[in-house]
Amino acid sequence: MFARKPLVIAAFLLFATGCAYSSAMGRGSRSENAGDWAAAYSAYDEALKKKPEEAEAREARERAATALVDQALREAGDALALGDFEVAMEKLEVAVQYDSDRPEVYELRKEAREKMARRFADLWAGESWDHAYDMAVRTRELFPDSEHLDKAFSDLRKHYVSTAEAELKRKQYKESLATLRIIVKYESDRQGDIAALEQKILQSWGEDLARRASSNSRSRKYGAAAVLYARAYEVAGRPEHLKKARELTARLKPEGKMSVSLRVTGARGRTATIQEGIVAGLSGVPDTAVVSKNAKLDIRVSVGAQNCTETDKITPTEKDFISGQVEEPNPEWHTLTNNLAAQREIEATSTQKAEVLWPDVQSAEENLKKLDAALQAAQRELAAATTSKQEAQAQLDSNKARRDQLQIDLEGLQATGATATADQVRTQLGQLGRIISDWSGEVIQRTEAESTASRRVKSLEIERGPAKETLERLQTGYQAIMKDKTAAQSQASDLSVKLGATPETVWKDVHEMLKYDIHDWTRTCTAPVTVTLRPRWETNKPTEEAYTPSHETKDRSHIGHDKAEVKEDPKSFPDADADLIAKGDKATIAEVASWLDKMAEDHFRVRRTDTAVALVEHPIDATTELVRLYVGARDRLDESSVKMFQAHLLTHFGLEKIELLDPSDSH
16 A cells, blocks of 8 residues: 555656646747747746657747847847947847857858948048047957957057147147047046156146236236136146246235224223224124225214113012921932933044156155145144134133223222222223233234134145146056045943932921012113214115114012021122123124124125126136135125136136135245
8 A cells, every 4th residue: 555655646746747848838839929939938948847858848949049049130130230239249149049050140240340340441531530439449349359450549549649749739738638638538548658748738738828827917917817827737737836826816815805994982981892892893704804094894983871770670479487397208319310421533544655657747746745744734823823813812801801890890999989099990901901902903813814724724725636636647547546544433431320319308398478578670771872884885785873782680689587588688780780781882793793794795796796797898807806806705705606707717717726716825
């Protein structure tokens, strides 16, 4: 009985194999009838694997393979007729997958090779150089052993080199450079072949731009001269050209700012503070400068007499007082506080190394090193300028606090009639006034120094770009070794937990009632100021404003009662009148600063509009005003203006990086 099991299993396997074979043949037949020969081939191949001895499956698979090869050959022929050589080769590869011995494959490959060779010859004869170059590259991809390729590439390179040299003689620098670089457009590994001529074109172009810049400078067209020098640096990367551009823009920079004069008159004791505050506020208005005469905006400030009044609001109040105590648990006994600190630090460094081929490369590398050293020095200068400004601000704040305290002391001495001591305090106040004025000037100067140092850092960072590009361009094949160093990871540490506890129990009072009045006192002081502006340009902005800022101080007072544990609170305002007036003047100064910022924006809006019109009518002469605005009032140029300026400089001078115009110290 048990000996019959293998026979049963074998019969079952034969049955399963037969079913799988029939299923695959059925799917193949349906796909064949639908014209899907790829699916049919796959199904017939599956059936043949199930029953390798079946002639029906083998013949069906060969029939599908033949159909697939015929289809691929037709598509390859159609693509070849249209000049789609790459598509034709792809279709031939499909045909080979199903039948590697079809003679039509060899014939079509041969025809494609011959057609591509003839096509190149026709393009060369027709002087269609770019298309000929493209055809040579395509031919090399498909048939790298084609006999005509070596001569084709050699002739193409010679053509573009000779054309570039001819354009260079005609001083068509841009065209010459574009022509020469067509070689590396199609053959990226040929940078070494064009590097020498490429450098010659760039140097000649740069010198020509520098000559034009010098001519414009002699004609007092300083803006155009600066732009041409910057473009010369952009093209050839020579530091002396950038230095000359910066010298010219440094001369134009002060003329780009809005100059302001200020005069404060009126109530004594506040004029100096208001003047000092407005001057300090102007330091926060970008691209403005305080001058003594010939200002583009005159500011006249009239300080009015201050006024203080007070009111009293009475509130009847009841207060329980203790008649006994009971001990109860304290609900705050379990209060906890947590503090978590995390510190991160990431440090990244990078280095560059390049092999030197030509003396010009040596010079470019040395220039980049000088720029890096100058950038580091500028960064150190920026750090020092920031520290210096902070120190000056601390001195200014300290002396102001001393002045305010002396003013309070003086008022007390005057009230008591101590005239001698009061005179000494006045003398000290006068000295402090001069010290504060000096430190205010220091803050402004050191803030400007910090801003100058920051712009220098940014300028050097921008300047470094063209210098680095010049160095990389001159290296054979633009070979550059960039190494990325991994960034150090930061980790969080030092988690400290602080637990604070309160007593476990508190005493709860048993109260009786105490009735008394609470007095809420309010003292209000106003500090009137009138400001008149006299702009030297046409504007529809308001030119006169009256400010009456009002500030108040409050205090609450009531009786004391020992048994009820009500501590007497006498009337005592936390802020003196002088402090309230000072708050009002501070608010006025802030509003005036905001107003002046809007006036400055209006001033620069008019200048932007006038400059845009002038650039259309006098594109060269008006470039001076363009440069003034860009280097002297960069923060006042909106994005559209900057883009318009950039488009103008690109169109008329070819300058691509307007940032190169930012002046900096010589390095």
